[in-house]
Amino acid sequence: MSDKLKIGFYWCAACGGCEISVLDIDEMILDVVELADIVFWPCAMDPKYEDLRAMEDGSIDVIFINGSIRSTENEEMVKLLREKSKKVVAYGSCSSIGGLFGLGNLYSKEELLEYGYNTPSTEEGGVIPAENSKVPEGELHLPPLLHHVRSLDEIIEVDIYLPGCPPLPNQLKEGLPLILEGKVGKYDLVSQKSVCDECPLEREEKKIPRLYPIQEMMLDPERCILDQGVLCMGPATAGMCEAPCPSVGHPCIGCNGPVRGVKDQGARMASALASVLGVEGEERMEESEIIDVVKSVRDPTGSFYRFSLPKSYLRYKRRDIHG
Amino acid sequence: MADFEPKIIVFLCNWCSYGGGDLAGVNREQYPSNVLGIKVMCSSRVSPEHIMESFVDGADGVLVTGCHPGDCHYIDGNYKTIRKIDMFTKILEDFGIDPKRIRLEWISSAEGNKYARVMTEMTEEIRELGPLNLKDEVE
Structure with missing residues (x-):
């Protein structure tokens, strides 16, 4: 048990497709579990951020991060994950090149909020969610959006890029074992061919x-x-x-x-x-x-x-x- | 903004516009020193990437020059340039950059005076627009 690798998955601003794509490798997931223990995976398990903070620095061997960096929460979490992990893999197009959500960068943050919450398509127009709001149970905090969408490598250092929306089973079957064995370089999984x-x-x-x-x-x-x-x-x-x-x-x-x-x-x-x-x-x-x-x-x-x-x-x- | 000196990158095609620039020099035509020329084999060699990079690295304007339509040394190079620059100007506009910062001109090797005129015009136009500030906006 102790000599197994420790891996984790985390999502930032993402659609969830990347998380599902991990299971697209079918029975090969058994080989992955043979090689490694999954210690952090908010989508499938129920870890709290405190659990992650309590981990020792560098205790995760490989962390797969998908999704683009849209809010301050994303930014904070990936910085924390960088500290806790030896290797960071930008998993999927959102984290490696910014992704679909990046099109939001053609508008300002204010324009996006206005469009999202104050157009005829929204039922109760004009109410833009506040960063802090008081409810009977206490104070709620909503992480604000960043000025623009960013790719993962703008915030932290990335060790391996694995693009794809989501990465396809054939890319994973080839790439995953190599990543876990530490046999790929930074850009090895980005094709040179079109x-x-x-x-x-x-x-x-x-x-x-x-x-x-x-x-x-x-x-x-x-x-x-x-x-x-x-x-x-x-x-x-x-x-x-x-x-x-x-x-x-x-x-x-x-x-x-x-x-x-x-x-x-x-x-x-x-x-x-x-x-x-x-x-x-x-x-x-x-x-x-x-x-x-x-x-x-x-x-x-x-x-x-x-x-x-x-x-x-x-x-x-x-x-x-x-x- | 009185002391703003624009930086303009000019891509010159080897067969016509570079000759035009040469002639402007031989004829002692006067034009501003704000233009930095880069010789390329054909105007169609200039990829939108080169233009983007010029802007990001501090150019305030980019001028692409080539042979007049029909005169291209490579037969249809400048037709590709027309389409490329037109498509790219739309993209720049979407990114919030003034389309006047990019310009396409045909200058033959016999048009030294046109060369000097275009350079002066472009410099004045960019001077009016002011500097292109692409420094990162902070949160």
Whole structure:
């Protein structure tokens, strides 16, 4: 018992998918339990934060943290977990590249609260939860939101990155034993190849004259989705997932984040897309006609940065535009 | 803001705009020294990543220059640039950065005077906008 590894799981601002993905490895979970004891897992067990504080520093061998850092509670907890753990794994896209919640960075914290609590969709409009409130039973404290969503490595040092939304069973089956045995480096589990590299669909060398929303298209299941005029993030997204989405006729949405060594997934995608868009006979066209093609790209920021906004160059909305 | 000197990164295409800059020098054209030129083989070589990085590292404006449409040494490089810069300008706007901070201009190697004019215009425009402050906002 004593020579077993001690591991833990923690979630920050997350949907819970990463927690469930741990069980996606099916019977391999038995091998994991053979190798290690799970000492901290708020989703499945009932540990209190005090229990964690009572642990000795460095007593957890590997902690898997998923979710992005959205509130002061997340920030506090990951700092505490860093002290208590030898190795920190950024598990899933939210903690390694900021994740879906990062799109909230295109608005200010005040705008988000206003939209969430003061629009016609909310029943009792105008009541924004207070940080501290008094109830008959005592005082309640709600951790406030941070100025913007952050990835885990902005707060603490991360030892291993494992992207994916959530990490897929094939990634885990390969990665988990290596992580537990201490055989992977920081970026070893981020693929150097793009999703296109692994995609089984047929790509032709041709210009794409226009992009269409997916619901307007009858996609040919054999041909490249981007070629057929539907935005697919494959060219700018790290592989290792074995392209499950394009294989069944759905465009890649970029959940694995940029390939190893690339900082900004959205900028890469803009660059890649600008090179394949185009119409025949451009030479005889006006500049405004050439730009027309770009108009068919809907919401470039939201689509290109869907998962990686908090780890892009700019990270959140700036206040450069006045008036 | 009176003593604000803008920093502007200019990407010059090897075949046209760099020649244009050269000619401006030979002709003794006057233009501000706020522009820092970087020679690239083609304007389409400039990736949005380069522009982002320029901004993050302290540039107040970025100017991308290339051959006039139809004159590209690589046939269709500058058509890609048109689309790239247009798409990227929208992204910058979503990030709350003034789209005037990025500009695309065609300067041929015979247009030394245009080179000097564009550099002066750009510098004045950015001077009016003021510095781009990307320092981290604290909690």
